[in-house]
Amino acid sequence: MTVSADRLPVAAAESGVPAPPPGLVVVGYFDQPPGYRIERPRGADSWLFTWTTGGRGRLRHGSGETGAGAGDLVVLAPGVAHGYGVEPGARHWQFWWAHCQARPTWRSWLRPYDAGEGMYVVTPTPDAVHGRVEAAFRRMLADARWTGTEAPPVLAPGEEPVAVAHGAAARELALCSLEEVVLLTAGTARTQPPRPGVDARVRRAQALIDADPAAPHTVRSLAAHVALSPSRFAHLFTGQLGRSPMRALREARLRHAARLLETTGLSVERVAAASGFASAPHFNRAFRERYGTPPGAYRTDGPMVGT
The missing domain is CATH 1.10.10.60 (Homeodomain-like)
Structure with missing residues (x-):
């Protein structure tokens, strides 16, 4: 089932923009103009993964804050107040995003990039892996629409940029693509040279x-x-x-x-x-x-x- 952002299933929240309820796997691709901003004073019940492909984003999680440029993966854990949007002064923010329950195995890969309070900033990632990461997100968007029969669909240009994986098989297949994103980014960023000055x-x-x-x-x-x-x-x-x-x-x-x-x-x-x-x-x-x-x-x- 494909849904647009304004028909996305939501969880109850006292204030701010509600997040998808736990248990769903939701993936999307946005290119937002200046002024775009999401605020969730109570956080979300699911994890949020964002991968920036263009422009600049700004994400706040608890007392921490980070910018996001092309090639940055920023992950926000559940239960912590957060907000995100186009970075002030930037012309736009182009990014993939996914709400889901993270697989337990991902924590060990993300742990080196823990910025505090459950925010993980995976950067820098080499340019050589950017294309494959974006391909994994595109595949995730297609796999989320899988009905469990025949092959997963192939996305055509201009198709709805948000999808919800309802079936168990579609959810697991979509999570496999997201796992590839985590491994590619955390694995390659981890191997970057240490800080300048180390022998x-x-x-x-x-x-x-x-x-x-x-x-x-x-x-x-x-x-x-x-x-x-x-x-x-x-x-x-x-x-x-x-x-x-x-x-x-x-x-x-x-x-x-x-x-x-x-x-x-x-x-x-x-x-x-x-x-x-x-x-x-x-x-x-x-x-x-x-x-x-x-x-x-x-x-x-x-x-x-x-x-």
Whole structure:
């Protein structure tokens, strides 16, 4: 079923512009002029994803605020007052948007871009992936209209720019396209070079850790990769990144373990081994310290409980 914005199903709200009710997957594409503004003092019951393709937008979430230009993905979690519109002084804001219940696995990809209070600002994303991200949104718009029979429709130019996925199959198919958006943007933005001034050898060592956190890295092996003595390497790495190489390795292993718990059915013991931990008890202690819950409960409850 295709709906226009003025017939979009809405949830009750005390004031401001209502949001779609939870459980729906709604996707659309807007090109709005100056003056366009949405305010939701109570937030929404669903997550909001926006991907800017042109112009400039401005989004507020709780006490945080961010601008959005071409290639920026901004995600707003439920339950927090928010508002968004064309940035003052901009000629327009051209953007894709989607309201839905986010899949639990997405949180680990978005976590590095948490700007506070449930706002995630994923930037910068390389120009090389922009076309594929937009293609994923176009596919999401088409898939949301799928009836579950034959193939999903192919959109023709000028078709209604808003769609609601009503059937279970259409919802899941549309969410698969949105998951591609999250992976493409968070995965590529995460690999951008660190802040200016960080030594290239430190960047290479961090990249080695991030690429394979389960590998048996040591200060000595990492130092050898970047042609430094172990003592010089440890001093330089800690001084520039604010944490020791082994602390950085532990954090990378825990992030990797959390992602495995969210996305696979591997036992806790196998997750521990696949993440580079020597023993399950050591892994359990480290994981509880980092995430506030043991691995088994993290998998059962999910990292997005209540959303």
